[in-house]
Amino acid sequence: MTITKQEYDFNRNVIVQPVGRGAAGRQDSVNLSYGFPATELLPVEALNQAALESLVRDRAQALHYTGGQGLDIIRNWQLRRLRKFGIQANDEHYLAVYGANQGIELTARVLINPGDTVWTEAATYFNAINMFCYAGAEIVGLPMDVNGVDVDKVEDELKRAAAGEGALPKFIYVMPNFQNPTGTTLPRARRERLAKLARIYNFYILEDDAYGELRFEGEDLPAIASYAPDRTIYLGTFSKTLGPGLRFGCVIAPREVADRMRCLTLNSATSPFTQEILGHLLQNYDYDAQITRLTACYEARRDALAEALGSTFGDEVRFQLPEGGFFLWLAFQEETDTLRLAELAAERGVQTVPGRGFFAADGSYPFIRLCFSYCGEREIEEGVRRLAAAYFDSRR
Ligand SMILES: Cc1ncc(COP(=O)(O)O)c(C=O)c1O
Incomplete structure (x- = not known):
C-alpha cells in the first residue's frame, strides 16, 4: 500500500x-x-466503585455499541455544569468526544479546506498547530500581552483582511482561561469583543476550555460561547479534573457544525463502557x-x-x-x-x-x-x- x-x-x-x-x-x-x-x-476509588456499579446496573448493555444510560447522564450533567460559564446549550449542540483534542480535530475536519487561514494565539497549543496543518490550513499567530490575545490588534488585522490585505480566518482558536502555554486569562471585555467581531467578520471561534474549572483566584468569567453561541465551538474535557485516561470531553457547537461533526464520528467517538462508569460517577460524586x-x-x-x-x-x-x-x-x-x-x-x-x-x-x-x-x-x-x-x- x-x-x-x-x-x-x-x-x-x-x-x-x-x-x-x-x-x-x-x-x-x-x-x-x-x-x-x-x-x-x-479519583481512583470513586471510579472503581462506579465501574462496579455500572456493570451491576447496566450489565452487558454497558459493553454494547449503544451503551446504557451513561451518555444521557453525562450529557445532562455537562449541559447543567456549563451554565456556570454562561453557556445555555441543549442536546442538539452537544457532542461527546474522546477529549478536547478530538474537538480540535473535528473542527479542523469540518471547517478547514486546504488553503484556508486559521488564526491562533502566538503562542498556542502544539497539537492544535499540528491538526490545523494536517487539514491544510495556513496558520497566522496573533499577538498576545499579559491579558491574552490582543483584541485591538485582532480587529486591525480583520479590517486589513476585509480590505483585501490578507485572508480572513475561517476560525480563531483561543484558550481564554489559563492559556496553554502562557497561563494568561482573557478578560471579560475582550471575550465579548471577540464574539462581536466573529459576527461582524463572519468567522468561528474555537474556544478550548481545557483548564477553565481550575481557577485558584478571581471569579469565573463567562465563556466566549455565552456571547456568541452561533459563532463559537466550545470544548470541555474531564482530562484535567478526573483523568486524561478517561478520554472524555464535549463539544458545544452551533447546530450546523455539531451535525457535521456527528456525521464524521459515525456515532462512535467515545467508549460506551467509559460512559457508563463516568455517568455513574457523576451521579454520586461531589465534583466541586x-x-x-x-x-x-x-x-x-x-x-x-x-x-x-x-x-x-x-x-x-x-x-x-x-x-x-x-x-x-x-x-x-x-x-x-x-x-x-x-x-x-x-x-x-x-x-x-x-x-x-x-x-x-x-x-x-x-x-x-x-x-x-x-x-x-x-x-x-x-x-x-x-x-x-x-x-x-x-x-x-
Ligand atoms: C489547551 C489544551 N487543549 C486540549 C488538550 C487535550 O485535552 P484532552 O485530553 O481532553 O484531549 C490539552 C492537553 O494538554 C490542552 O492543553
Whole structure:
C-alpha cells in the first residue's frame, strides 16, 4: 500500500518532545514538561466503585455499541455544569468526544479546506498547530500581552483582511482561561469583543476550555460561547479534573457544525463502557469538592514554583502568575537559546518544554513552559534548582 501525501503537509509537524526523556534523561528526573494532573488526586476509588456499579446496573448493555444510560447522564450533567460559564446549550449542540483534542480535530475536519487561514494565539497549543496543518490550513499567530490575545490588534488585522490585505480566518482558536502555554486569562471585555467581531467578520471561534474549572483566584468569567453561541465551538474535557485516561470531553457547537461533526464520528467517538462508569460517577460524586482539592494543590505548587524561580533566577527571567491551570511561561533574555537550555537542563535532571513548539512560524523563541501540576513542591524546587544551574553554567 502506498500512502500519498495529497494536500497535507506533514513535514510541518511540530514535534514537541519533553526534552529529557531517553538518553539525556536521568532516572530521578523532575518532570516539569507535559501537562499531567497530580496522580495522587485522580479519583481512583470513586471510579472503581462506579465501574462496579455500572456493570451491576447496566450489565452487558454497558459493553454494547449503544451503551446504557451513561451518555444521557453525562450529557445532562455537562449541559447543567456549563451554565456556570454562561453557556445555555441543549442536546442538539452537544457532542461527546474522546477529549478536547478530538474537538480540535473535528473542527479542523469540518471547517478547514486546504488553503484556508486559521488564526491562533502566538503562542498556542502544539497539537492544535499540528491538526490545523494536517487539514491544510495556513496558520497566522496573533499577538498576545499579559491579558491574552490582543483584541485591538485582532480587529486591525480583520479590517486589513476585509480590505483585501490578507485572508480572513475561517476560525480563531483561543484558550481564554489559563492559556496553554502562557497561563494568561482573557478578560471579560475582550471575550465579548471577540464574539462581536466573529459576527461582524463572519468567522468561528474555537474556544478550548481545557483548564477553565481550575481557577485558584478571581471569579469565573463567562465563556466566549455565552456571547456568541452561533459563532463559537466550545470544548470541555474531564482530562484535567478526573483523568486524561478517561478520554472524555464535549463539544458545544452551533447546530450546523455539531451535525457535521456527528456525521464524521459515525456515532462512535467515545467508549460506551467509559460512559457508563463516568455517568455513574457523576451521579454520586461531589465534583466541586474534587475541584477544591485540585485548585488548592495546584495553587500551592504554582506558588512554590514562582518562589523558587524568584530566588534562583532573580532578574534573569520574567514570568506572570497564572490565575489557574497548569502552566507558567518563563521568558528569558532575547538571545537565550532555550532549545539548548532545555537539553542542558535535561542532562541535569529536569524536563521542560522549550518555546519553539508553541509557534507555527519558524523563529527563535526565548521561552520555556513549566508545568506545575504534576510534581510536589519539593520536587518543583529541585527542578528549578537544576534548571537554574544549567542556565547559569551555560552563560559562563
Ligand atoms: C489547551 C489544551 N487543549 C486540549 C488538550 C487535550 O485535552 P484532552 O485530553 O481532553 O484531549 C490539552 C492537553 O494538554 C490542552 O492543553
